[in-house]
Amino acid sequence: MRLLFAYSFRSLLRRRLTIILTAIGMSLVVFVFASILMLAEGLEKTLVDTGSSDNVVVIRRSAGSEVQSGVERLQASVVETQPEVAFGHDGQSLLAKEMVVLITLTKRQGGVSNVVIRGISEKSFTLRPQLTLISGRMPTSGLSEIMVGVNITKRFKGTELGQTIFFATRHWTIVGIFDAGTTGFSSEIWGDADQLMQAFRRPVYSSLIFRLRNSSEFDAVKKRIEGDPRLTLEAKRETTYYKDQSAAMATFLRVLGVSLTIIFSLGAIVGAMITMYAAVANRTAEIGTLRALGFHRSAIMFSFLSESLILGFIGGCAGLFFASFLQFFTVSTTNFQTFSELAFSFTLTFRIVFMAMGFSLMMGFAGGILPAFRASLMNIVESLREA
Numbered sequence: 001m002r003l004l005f006a007y008s009f010r011s012l013l014r015r016r017l018t019i020i021l022t023a024i025g026m027s028l029v030v031f032v033f034a035s036i037l038m039l040a041e042g043l044e045k046t047l048v049d050t051g052s053s054d055n056v057v058v059i060r061r062s063a064g065s066e067v068q069s070g071v072e073r074l075q076a077s078v079v080e081t082q083p084e085v086a087f088g089h090d091g092q093s094l095l096a097k098e099m100v101v102l103i104t105l106t107k108r109q110g111g112v113s114n115v116v117i118r119g120i121s122e123k124s125f126t127l128r129p130q131l132t133l134i135s136g137r138m139p140t141s142g143l144s145e146i147m148v149g150v151n152i153t154k155r156f157k158g159t160e161l162g163q164t165i166f167f168a169t170r171h172w173t174i175v176g177i178f179d180a181g182t183t184g185f186s187s188e189i190w191g192d193a194d195q196l197m198q199a200f201r202r203p204v205y206s207s208l209i210f211r212l213r214n215s216s217e218f219d220a221v222k223k224r225i226e227g228d229p230r231l232t233l234e235a236k237r238e239t240t241y242y243k244d245q246s247a248a249m250a251t252f253l254r255v256l257g258v259s260l261t262i263i264f265s266l267g268a269i270v271g272a273m274i275t276m277y278a279a280v281a282n283r284t285a286e287i288g289t290l291r292a293l294g295f296h297r298s299a300i301m302f303s304f305l306s307e308s309l310i311l312g313f314i315g316g317c318a319g320l321f322f323a324s325f326l327q328f329f330t331v332s333t334t335n336f337q338t339f340s341e342l343a344f345s346f347t348l349t350f351r352i353v354f355m356a357m358g359f360s361l362m363m364g365f366a367g368g369i370l371p372a373f374r375a376s377l378m379n380i381v382e383s384l385r386e387a
Contacts, residue, residue: 019275022272023314026318027316027319028264029315030315030316030318030323031320033359036257038327038347040249040253042347043249046342052238056209056236057236058207060233062234067100067101071206074230075233079210080210093210095208097121098193098206098209108156117190119193120191121193128185131185135161137175138176141192146174147189147190148176149180149186149188151187155343159174161174161177168196168199222235271367272311272363303375308365308367313364315364316357316360319356320348320353326346327347331345332344
């Protein structure tokens with residue numbers, strides 16, 4: 001087998017141009033496949049990283065997101081008294097009452113898009129330790145001041161430090177720019193919840209976020225909140241909440257990626273098949289010689305199939321190599337749950353590498369199995385007669 005593998009490898013080297021063209025076709029398919037999976041993975045990672053497993057999000061029952069939710073002040077007071085809510089060093093409960101709405105802003109490249117406005121309370125910053133102020137200061141409670149995420153500043157006009165944005169019948173001054181890393185908060189605008197509720201004429205909060213005293217107590221507080229007849233609320237771990245937010249979009253991207261890849265892969269498989277059929281036709285005498293030397297049909301089949309698999313491996317490696325550079329780019333899309341713009345980066349994981357290489361080898365196998373089978377069935381005498 002080692003001899004046949006070396007023979008197959010040398011045969012590939014003799015047909016460099018054909019092999020390169022075939023491998024390029026496979027690598028393009030792998031590139032498309034990997035890039036769309038990286039896009040879905042980046043979206044999920046951005047939203048899941050937005051949450052913390054120790055934080056709990058409380059929204060109106062059956063509301064798909066904070067934008068669709070409403071939590072009355074009396075209900076918020078009931079949740080705040082739950083024994084599982086942690087307390088800070090100042091003796092106050094680590095609970096934030098927040099409001100979330102959407103506004104439209106003009107993009108730097110033209111056009112408009114929805115942006116999340118989050119009304120925050122005093123403990124919102126404590127509950128989101130990943131947030132870092134990179135310039136300016138925090139908004140002052142009671143004033144029409146806001147701070148914007150770094151992705152907002154990069155993508156929308158008029159969102160630099162010191163500028164004002166007009167919405168909800170007021171001018172709001174940008175007093176700070178913050179960075180929340182790869183999380184979705186970097187694509188939001190934050191301001192004082194009470195001021196924003198007055199401006200948007202909203203009498204209720206959108207959500208409550210609180211830190212658990214002990215992470216293992218989640219099931220108990222969830223059962224109590226959802227079973228309380230005074231409340232029409234549901235509780236989720238913050239990580240679960242944001243994972244649910246990404247589910248629809250990530251599933252759509254993965255289905256789209258697999259569908260496109262299957263369509264494109266047909267061309268790559270046909271190209272590999274043509275290449276291998278040509279190799280069989282040009283090496284008829286060699287096949288006859290190998291059979292005369294005592295190599296079995298299965299060995300001949302393995303030899304040609306290994307050539308096709310090597311082609312698939314080369315194409316997979318090349319496709320993944322170029323797809324890996326997409327990690328340096330940031331893209332934006334509309335979150336299906338909130339209909340707001342969300343910026344995120346491509347993310348390459350070991351699972352994506354495994355899936356892409358597996359798909360590439362499958363293309364190599366599909367393109368080589370029939371030519372390899374044909375080579376194994378060739379008659380010794382007829383093959384040597386063509387020598």
